[in-house]
Amino acid sequence: MDVKEDEKKGIQSIESGFSIVKAVSLAEEPLTITELSKLCDMPKSQLYRYLISLCRIGFLEKGPDLRYSLGNELTSIGLHAMKKVDIRVKALPYIKKLNELLDDTVALAIWIEKEGPIFISWEESRKPININVRIGSVVPLTTSATGNIFAAFYPPEKTKELIDRELGSDQTERAALESLLTNVKKDKYAYTETHLPGITAISAPVFDQKNDLVASLSVIVLNGVLDSSKHSFATTELIKTAEELSSQLGYLHL
Structure with a gap:
């Protein structure tokens, strides 16, 4: 297999996860899963699994109103940067x-x-x-x-x-x-x-x-x-x- 071709493939799930985080970061207020589904062009069932993991690692957090915003772990990484x-x-x-x-x-x-x-x-x-x-x-x-x-x-x-x-x-x-x-x-x-x-x-x-x-x-x-x-x-x-x-x-x- 061509090495350069292999490098181009990357990891799709990481790229998808980043697109979700980016959508939340650019929003003026916390987003619902329905709003995120439209912004990321991703089915809710697939999106939900990403949201669980992103909240688990602290990149996102889910409020009592079921809306998603940036999490403390991501803020901490941003502070180091x-x-x-x-x-x-x-x-x-x-x-x-x-x-x-x-x-x-x-x-x-x-x-x-x-x-x-x-x-x-x-x-x-x-x-x-x-x-x-x-x-x-x-x-x-x-x-x-x-x-x-x-x-x-x-x-x-x-x-x-x-x-x-x-x-x-x-x-x-x-x-x-x-x-x-x-x-x-x-x-x-x-x-x-x-x-x-x-x-x-x-x-x-x-x-x-x-x-x-x-x-x-x-x-x-x-x-x-x-x-x-x-x-x-x-x-x-x-x-x-x-x-x-x-x-x-x-x-x-x-």
Whole structure:
């Protein structure tokens, strides 16, 4: 048998499984088996067997409404790949520079669809006691400095579902959040001392050449170590570093 001809054959089931995962990833919302059957041009009986396996290995997950969305294992694989993406590579010198200047933990977070803000890179402080940020950690939009940056600057249609999930129907908290985000937009930074007991964090937005938010740069320390006020040294340097990184990504400061 010709080797080249044999290589062309591949494994059809892997290709079919990928087409299913890709269809789910491109959808705006979770899909039913009927919708997937039409998108993938595959009979439900055959599709169902793929869905069982894809859910079993964590590439997809089946909700209580019987709709399918991307699973945690696939998100985890994506995060490992993201360690190599351009934003992380370009951000690393700025993270190290700010870390050396402040000697505090500095972290970078990006947005993952259906998950929210997730830390993808960090540089820890050299102090005897410091904050360890876990790569892949998801942070809330409403109660964390990093989350507040995305809630303020990321498209509302992307953040609405997560904010609704965190706040529920509490109108008082919604009003307080709107007021907070107004200040975040005006000051170009966010801070919190309440998300995790004993920890203070300040965060600033990072934009790209399209003027879109692509990341949040944060300084995370123990309470009482850092002045989180707008004109403090740490806040000023954080905002300055975030702006320098934004410029590196092509953002034009108007």
